[in-house]
Amino acid sequence: MNLKENIEMVKDELNSEEKFFEKAVITERFVKKYKKPLIGTVVAIVLIVVANLTYEASEQNRIESANETLAELQKNPKDELALARLESLSPQLHDVWLYSQAIAQESAAELEKLKNSKALIVNDTAQYEAAEYKEDLAALEAYSGKQNAIYKDLAMVMSAILLMQEGKIDEAHNKLSMISANSSMAQVTSALMHYGVK
Template sequence: MSLKENMDALKEELSSEEKFFESAVRTERFVKRYQKPLIAAVAASLLVVAGAIGYQSYTNSKMESSNAAFNVLLVNPSDAKAEETLKNDNPKLYDVWKLSRGIAQNDVAILESLKNSEAFGIADIAQYEAASIKGDMQSLNQYTKKQGALYKDLALLELAVTAIEKGDVSGAHQKISLISEDSPLYQVAQALSHYGVK
């Protein structure tokens, strides 16, 4: 290697070291200038992660305790402590349990207490079951007119059977005709129409 090549290599090496030190100085200035916001951002990130982990742990704990309480209530429905735990930890599951108890016991009071339930379908099913248990045809008729009623076709069949028992053949046909062809109860309605209403 010639002296000139050595000098060029040395200049290049010094230039790269100079750039490295320059970038280190820039980084140091940046960190010094924004030290507090950087520390705050890191601390906030750690708090968010810790909060998320804590909330997930809390949610899992509530779910486990509500499932345990539900299992206890399935075995012993009169366990007041398990009922209170389920009611506090998982109100929607509590409403499902109350609905099952109300239907099993034909208890209209329990079913009517569920009319404001926020659990999907519970208020709707409770309304139908309460009207059916009471034999309240007016309430069943109102239920069939409700938008999105889950047991609408079943209520129509019940109204049709009641009309048949009263001798109101045209009323029974009218209720049966309201059951759509895509309903699972359509075949039952057609059989009732042909064999039950003449």
């Protein structure tokens, strides 16, 4: 290596060290200038993470307590304290429990109480079951008129059966004709139209 190459190499090293120190000074100035906002951001992130972990732990504890309370109710369905505790821990699970008990007892009155439940599907099925237990034609027709009713076709079949029992064959026929051929109730509908509605 000649002297000229050595001098160029030393210059390059000095330039790179100078750039490094320059970047360090710029970073130091940036940190000094924005010290409080940076600390605030770090503290906020730590607080959010801690709050999230605390919430998840609390939620998991609530779910476990609700499941334990449900197990107690399965052992002793008449335990009013456990029922109240379940309602405070998980109102939706409480409504599912009440629904299961109302179905087991075939209690239309208890099902009526669940019509406004926030539990997924409970309010819909409770409305249908209450109308069926009471053989309430108006309630079945109102239910079958709902847009996303789960048992819509079944409610129409039940309405048709009640109409047939009242001797209103034409109305029953009209009700059955509204059920789609793709419905799971299509075979029942066909049988009723053939044997019951002549």
